[in-house]
Amino acid sequence: MWASQLCLLKHFTDHQPHLFRKCLHVDPPIFDCILDQISGHTIFQHNSKNHQLAVTVQLAIFLFCAGHYGNVASPEDVVQWAGVSIGSFVNCMNHVMVAILDEHDRFINIPSEDLQEMERAWVFTESCTCSAWRNGMFAADGSSIPLFEKPLIFGEMFYDRKSRYSLNCQVCTQMLSANSRRNLLR
Known part of the structure; x- marks a missing residue:
């Protein structure tokens, strides 16, 4: 029903x-x-x-x-x-x-790196983390992604503190500076 x-x-x-x-x-x-x-x-x-x-x-x-x-x-x-x-x-x-x-x-909009707001974000990132992450654009740090079931291989390695099977995510993508892009295209 x-x-x-x-x-x-x-x-x-x-x-x-x-x-x-x-x-x-x-x-x-x-x-x-x-x-x-x-x-x-x-x-x-x-x-x-x-x-x-x-x-x-x-x-x-x-x-x-x-x-x-x-x-x-x-x-x-x-x-x-x-x-x-x-x-x-x-x-x-x-x-x-x-x-x-x-x-x-239309859903994913990456701001132009020329914007004043981006520069402020980069300065903040560099001051709070390390200079290597200065041009970072997107970051996810430690988010827990629950798994549907226990993985067959090394299953116990995925058991987390919340008593479930999950993966932790740590990602940072970096925007290239204009100079880096020009060098890449050469």
Whole structure:
């Protein structure tokens, strides 16, 4: 038996935004912004007799699944939460992913290194860390990424302090200075 909980999202938006965030892992205004960005995509338009679910519903299903892991993210559980069929679930995931990937350049915006704000950020980074990280652009330090299940090889090595299996992430990407880019192109 399916009992859609999608209708609760409107109530959560108006009265309990923290529950909206708990379901979809974004704030309602961010949800609306993503929805505005992808709604016009051609993947959501077709001439078939079978109508697609509303883009709002497809995005909600996608975000619910993407924001959960383990048993909660299984297709069966998402289907039960949303009150849709497995086929509709798969279509929603595919449609939204295509629309988001096509909007990549609009969603990811790397500021120009000529901006005064970037220079202030670089000075701050250099003063708080080390000079090698001065031109760093994106950084994630120590974020825990939960794994669906215990890895088969060296599984116990992935057991963390929160009693789950996870990976720690440490990433820093660096923007090249104009001189470095010119040297690379030579």
